[in-house]
Amino acid sequence: MSVLKGKHIVLGITGGIAAYKSASLLRLFVRAGAEVQVVMTPSAREFITPVTLSALSGKPVVSEFFTANTGEWHSHVDLGLWADAMVIAPATACTIAKMANGVADNMLVTTYLSAREPVFVAPAMDLDMMAHPSTLRNLDLLRSYGNHVIEPAEGELASHLVGKGRMEEPEGIFRYLEEYFERRVAVENSPLKGRKVLITGGPTVERIDPVRFISNFSTGKMAFAMADEAARRGAEVTVVAGPTVAVPADSRVRVVRVESALEMLDACRREFPASDVAVMCAAVADYRVANPASAKIKREGHEPPHLELVANPDIAATLGAEKRPGQILVGFALETDNGPANAMGKMERKNLDMVVLNSLADKGAGFSTDTNRVSIFRRGVVEPLVFPLKPKTEVAADILNVIETL
Ligand code: PMT
Numbered sequence: 535m536s537v538l539k540g541k542h543i544v545l546g547i548t549g550g551i552a553a554y555k556s557a558s559l560l561r562l563f564v565r566a567g568a569e570v571q572v573v574m575t576p577s578a579r580e581f582i583t584p585v586t587l588s589a590l591s592g593k594p595v596v597s598e599f600f601t602a603n604t605g606e607w608h609s610h611v612d613l614g615l616w617a618d619a620m621v622i623a624p625a626t627a628c629t630i631a632k633m634a635n636g637v638a639d640n641m642l643v644t645t646y647l648s649a650r651e652p653v654f655v656a657p658a659m660d661l662d663m664m665a666h667p668s669t670l671r672n673l674d675l676l677r678s679y680g681n682h683v684i685e686p687a688e689g690e691l692a693s694h695l696v697g698k699g700r701m702e703e704p705e706g707i708f709r710y711l712e713e714y715f716e717r718r719v720a721v722e723n724s725p726l727k728g729r730k731v732l733i734t735g736g737p738t739v740e741r742i743d744p745v746r747f748i749s750n751f752s753t754g755k756m757a758f759a760m761a762d763e764a765a766r767r768g769a770e771v772t773v774v775a776g777p778t779v780a781v782p783a784d785s786r787v788r789v790v791r792v793e794s795a796l797e798m799l800d801a802c803r804r805e806f807p808a809s810d811v812a813v814m815c816a817a818v819a820d821y822r823v824a825n826p827a828s829a830k831i832k833r834e835g836h837e838p839p840h841l842e843l844v845a846n847p848d849i850a851a852t853l854g855a856e857k858r859p860g861q862i863l864v865g866f867a868l869e870t871d872n873g874p875a876n877a878m879g880k881m882e883r884k885n886l887d888m889v890v891l892n893s894l895a896d897k898g899a900g901f902s903t904d905t906n907r908v909s910i911f912r913r914g915v916v917e918p919l920v921f922p923l924k925p926k927t928e929v930a931a932d933i934l935n936v937i938e939t940l
Pocket of ligand 1: 866
């Protein structure tokens with residue numbers, strides 16, 4: 535049974551060639567058991583007739599503020615309260631601009647401005663309009679308001695030999711909504727609700743002198759994506775983070791800032807006893823300078839210094855040794871080669887319950903990118919779960935989904 539059964543959907547249709555595809559989208563929603571109210575802009579009526587749409591939805595189509603012959607008023611506020619989702623497909627450059635800037639001169643944009651439900655926008659226009667800086671800025675504005683912009687995947691565009699601006703196919707839009715509501719159900723029923731989750735993130739910084747240090751390229755993006763997702767699932771989240779520019783988007787996430795591996799270890803040992811789940815995502819420097827200089831090391835008149843390094847403690851292994859029954863400890867493995875064997879080895883040595891392997895050999899994976907590609911190894915299970923390249927926000931959801939099954 536579709537998760538969209540019984541959902542109330544406002545389907546906004548604007549005046550573009552792709553408007554004919556809205557009929558197929560409407561049919562998919564209705565077949566899944568959703569109730570659909572169509573709202574059209576006046577120019578959309580030039581592309582598809584309201585009669586077709588009202589026959590498919592079983593409801594009169596709304597396109598004006600009131601019905602001319604009866605004077606019946608259509609309340610955009612009531613529509614907003616009724617709806618569980620608003621989908622605007624196709625969304626022309628003009629409607630996108632109006633939505634981005636609050637130009638409420640028709641029923642569709644007025645309904646959008648009153649909407650409290652999630653809004654999904656499927657742009658449709660020609661290549662040049664789509665590439666214009668004003669369209670791109672307006673789409674960014676919509677995203678910044680929390681709206682979902684649904685576009686065909688890059689690979690799909692290439693295989694269809696058509697350019698950007700083509701509307702995502704009705705099946706793709708339908709699937710996007712199904713996945714959105716499936717995720718929402720999963721989040722509402724998450725076993726992480728009320729649980730304490732500790733996450734380490736970012737790099738550690740090991741001082742050479744007051745101005746120089748040893749570190750790595752970690753940005754904290756992966757760790758904060760997991761923190762935001764865990765908070766969304768109702769967990770009480772603490773991130774012990776090395777120096778990063780990135781911050782969590784969710785204000786409920788508590789961040790404990792540290793600089794070095796030794797400071798990170800201290801903070802983790804304080805937090806871990808009260809935690810139900812700990813995820814070690816930080817890229818901890820394996821070595822620190824044995825005796826950092828207290829004043830800046832001078833270049834002039836000096837030989838290059840020889841730095842003596844000592845090993846940092848292994849934070850994950852320390853927590854692994856202190857783990858109580860019932861606590862879940864998850865590690866990451868960042869590899870360049872021999873990934874699976876190294877990941878399994880780390881699981882054993884550090885007493886982890888699960889290891890998330892990412893490899894610098896994969897384009898778009900690992901440090902600093904907004905995407906990642908992971909394989910997940912679980913204790914006692916031979917076969918890893920292998921995931922494709924995805925935004926780190928989605929990778930975070932995949933990782934937490936697996937943690938929820940442990
Ligand atoms: O921050 P981003 O730019 O988004 O990049 C994300 C990431 C690539 C840093 C992340 O996905 C990741 O792979 N983190 C772990 C990096 C790492 O140090 O891997 P490792 O294979 O060296 O370490 C194995 C595990 O032991 C990790 O869980 C690590 O946190 C932990 N460890 C390592 C050394 C140490 N001294 N203490 C530790 O706790």
